[in-house]
Amino acid sequence: MLNSDDSPRVDGRYVPNQVRAVLFDRDGTLCVDVPYNGDPDRVEPVATAPAALWRLRAAGVATAVVSNQSGIGRGLVTGRQVDAVNRRLDALLGGLGPILVCPHAPDAGCPCRKPAPALLLAAADRLGVHPGSCAFVGDIGSDMAAAAAAAMRGVLVPTPVTRAVEVAAAVEVAPDLLTAVDRLLGDDPATRVARVGPAARSGRS
Ligand SMILES: [Mg+2]
Numbered sequence: 001m002l003n004s005d006d007s008p009r010v011d012g013r014y015v016p017n018q019v020r021a022v023l024f025d026r027d028g029t030l031c032v033d034v035p036y037n038g039d040p041d042r043v044e045p046v047a048t049a050p051a052a053l054w055r056l057r058a059a060g061v062a063t064a065v066v067s068n069q070s071g072i073g074r075g076l077v078t079g080r081q082v083d084a085v086n087r088r089l090d091a092l093l094g095g096l097g098p099i100l101v102c103p104h105a106p107d108a109g110c111p112c113r114k115p116a117p118a119l120l121l122a123a124a125d126r127l128g129v130h131p132g133s134c135a136f137v138g139d140i141g142s143d144m145a146a147a148a149a150a151a152m153r154g155v156l157v158p159t160p161v162t163r164a165v166e167v168a169a170a171v172e173v174a175p176d177l178l179t180a181v182d183r184l185l186g187d188d189p190a191t192r193v194a195r196v197g198p199a200a201r202s203g204r205s
């Protein structure tokens with residue numbers, strides 16, 4: 001359920017654009033990209049993913065995953081295998097929230113494949129968070145296009161295979177997942193307090 005007036009107040013102040021949910025791309029963002037992977041044993045989280053997810057949970061920020069898995073539509077991997085891979089990643093990272101997958105081939109003309117925003121909006125809806133209070137973190141240009149189309153803040157975390165033109169076009173770029181999450185939390189007074197704890201609060205005000 002969406003609520004357009006769910007912006008919080010901190011110490012009586014209105015806090016606009018608070019990040020209340022962070023959505024992630026899967027391959028190349030949360031885990032090392034193994035093209036059309038159907039084998040849970042080949043799931044390897046990126047180095048800073050465990051810390052990034054831990055930090056979000058500690059701050060009470062909801063998470064979800066939105067992933068294009070055209071290998072299903074191409075007949076290279078089954079939906080069952082993709083589910084098994086997702087379950088392994090979810091277990092390794094301590095819980096990712098809803099994992100939404102587009103199973104269609106690129107030429108299927110579906111409405112859900114990124115850069116279309118449909119699955120990002122569906123994930124926000126599942127979490128009960130207004131899209132304007134969500135951020136989307138991904139590793140390629142179509143992730144950033146999907147974020148923009150969903151009116152979400154987009155953060156690009158490039159990998160060595162991310163094209164330079166996509167990095168140049170991104171509104172926000174972070175060198176790794178933990179830095180991306182840190183920035184998303186650090187911009188927000190409410191979650192900053194949650195992250196550093198009450199003791200540090202008076203010293204910074
Ligand atoms: Mg990716």
Ligand SMILES: [Zn+2]
Pocket residue numbers: 102103104110111112113
């Ligand atoms: Zn689709």
